[in-house]
Amino acid sequence: MFSRTERDLVRRRLLDLADHDPAVVAAAITGSHATDDEDRWSDIDLAFAVSEPLDAVMHRWTRHLYRDFAAVHHWDLPSGPAIYRVFLLPQGLEVDLAFSPEGDFGPRGPKWRLVFGRSAPPQPVMPGGYDVIAGLAWHHALHARISIERGRYWQAEHWISALRTQTIALACQRLRHPTSYAKGAHLLPPTITGPLETTLVRSLEETELRRALSAAVAALSAELTRTDPTLADRLRPILSDLAASDDDPREG
CATH class of the missing domain: 1.20.120.330 (Nucleotidyltransferases  domain 2)
Known part of the structure; x- marks a missing residue:
């Protein structure tokens, strides 16, 4: 299994990659790391606002994940206007990358920490029915x-x-x-x-x-x-x- 050090290094590399991608105009850390609840087994959760068509940006990032991070597999989970692309990396490290159109980028819950760029105001969280x-x-x-x-x-x-x-x-x-x-x-x-x-x-x-x-x-x-x-x-x-x-x- 992956170590904390390996996971943190991958997260920093991904955020640096996002910072240098002109199509990624904002990025946020989501999940347990955003609220300092991360433990030894937590995965990586990031959200990106993109200014280009999602398909093109996601295709480019998928190439990066396989080429530079040795991804083993991935799959998609649509959620409203966003698409979560979920990657499995070696040593069992899961990386969840949410790609949203720029105008729809914003927190959908408390586990959100903006890294760069701007986001929309928090949306009310509807309780489960x-x-x-x-x-x-x-x-x-x-x-x-x-x-x-x-x-x-x-x-x-x-x-x-x-x-x-x-x-x-x-x-x-x-x-x-x-x-x-x-x-x-x-x-x-x-x-x-x-x-x-x-x-x-x-x-x-x-x-x-x-x-x-x-x-x-x-x-x-x-x-x-x-x-x-x-x-x-x-x-x-x-x-x-x-x-x-x-x-x-x-x-x-």
């Missing part, structure tokens, strides 16, 4: 049960794990912790994480999948009761049915 998270949770519970009935046990394991992820997100949102990618999961109290341990799928046996789904549905119901008792009451009959054992195959 509770209904979306809750909706994904019951959706995943439903599809986990259907997958079991169809005998698609790997798919069932996928949906049970995805259900647990949404339950964690609901708890994190309620307690004002980060909700994405389980970033706030380690901050949850044992009273929440303890029952979630029982939702882990230990094998692909049908009885085990049914047990794990029942535990996952119980954890979801408990969290819904804490956050939205009205919704919990409406969903309870359906969730109880999904958690119940039923040997009759279903179609659909």
